[in-house]
Amino acid sequence: MKKYILDLTITQLKNILKTKVSQEYVFSQILDWIYVKKVISFKDFTNISKKLKEKLDEIFILRTLKIIKKEQSKIDGTTRYIFQTSDKKYFFAVLLSSKEKNSICISSQIGCPVMCSFCSSGKVKYIRNLTKGEILEQILQIENDTKKRISRVLFMGMGEPTLNINNVTLVLNSLLSNKEFGIGKKHITLSSVGNVPVIKKLADSRFGVRIALSLHATDEKQRRKLIPNNFGFSINDILDAGKYYLKKTNSRLTIEYILVKDINDSIASAHKLARLLKHHELINSNMQVNLIPFNFINNTQFKTSKSESIQKFKNMLKLNKIIVNIRQAKGIDIKAACGQLGY
Numbered sequence: 001m002k003k004y005i006l007d008l009t010i011t012q013l014k015n016i017l018k019t020k021v022s023q024e025y026v027f028s029q030i031l032d033w034i035y036v037k038k039v040i041s042f043k044d045f046t047n048i049s050k051k052l053k054e055k056l057d058e059i060f061i062l063r064t065l066k067i068i069k070k071e072q073s074k075i076d077g078t079t080r081y082i083f084q085t086s087d088k089k090y091f092f093a094v095l096l097s098s099k100e101k102n103s104i105c106i107s108s109q110i111g112c113p114v115m116c117s118f119c120s121s122g123k124v125k126y127i128r129n130l131t132k133g134e135i136l137e138q139i140l141q142i143e144n145d146t147k148k149r150i151s152r153v154l155f156m157g158m159g160e161p162t163l164n165i166n167n168v169t170l171v172l173n174s175l176l177s178n179k180e181f182g183i184g185k186k187h188i189t190l191s192s193v194g195n196v197p198v199i200k201k202l203a204d205s206r207f208g209v210r211i212a213l214s215l216h217a218t219d220e221k222q223r224r225k226l227i228p229n230n231f232g233f234s235i236n237d238i239l240d241a242g243k244y245y246l247k248k249t250n251s252r253l254t255i256e257y258i259l260v261k262d263i264n265d266s267i268a269s270a271h272k273l274a275r276l277l278k279h280h281e282l283i284n285s286n287m288q289v290n291l292i293p294f295n296f297i298n299n300t301q302f303k304t305s306k307s308e309s310i311q312k313f314k315n316m317l318k319l320n321k322i323i324v325n326i327r328q329a330k331g332i333d334i335k336a337a338c339g340q341l342g343y
């Protein structure tokens, strides 16, 4: 069986090719075709000998995913992709383009075991983790499809990335490596509902990417309602992990807070959130709160907060010197917005 080249690390690839590629510069050319020029066939490796191209084609495959559906928002141009894996499973990625940057929201799992009650991905039965190659190929496929260069990667698609941390770690290596994707750490954000030990491990790693913690609530009961499988860590544990992450990395931390009408959008909740952030010494220029108005999904009782409540919530945080943004829904007409990635 052919090996999926994107699943391999540079060292693994080098080992496989050691009897076939003796010169370092030829190996660098191969990497360049895969990750920089992003070609989809070994035939297109034009500066490589015919014999070596045939050998590569015999041993490896470059792509395993198929784009089976692509929809573009008429409102803002956001594009939602459905990918099919080689074992015929389905998952999503979203391209968010602006004049300045092209961001991609990628999936790390098929289905999501966390099962947040406000999220369509949480309603899809968990099947398996995506491999390193399958995570990276989302970027390459979308770049091939659009001829745009992705400059920002958000681990905010289907799945909880910290539950697939071994593959996600390999992906981070690839994204940050100048021989592969060469994307700066400030342009990579990993989100988690609060897998505390993994957040702390990431804090101790050399990656230093941005972290988004999906807090969504200010008391445990409220939080369990929104995130049933929340790893059992308390809000205090999660905010402590956030503080540790900032201290160790000097990176940027975002606290994500979905606003659901009459569940967690009261002014008292805003006040409590400000108190919690203050108590954990998280009110500083490296921390911001993203308020996400709930986006409609099927089979839920939840409703979107009134714009007046959203504004009041925001003002209360601002009053407490917290940097706060209201996240504008992107691709809402094609179910590509936050929490809408389901079948």
Ligand code: SF4
Pocket: 112, 113, 114, 115, 116, 119, 120, 121, 122, 123, 157, 158, 159, 160, 193, 339
């Ligand atoms: S919000 Fe994230 S963690 Fe929660 S179900 Fe959706 S994909 Fe999973």
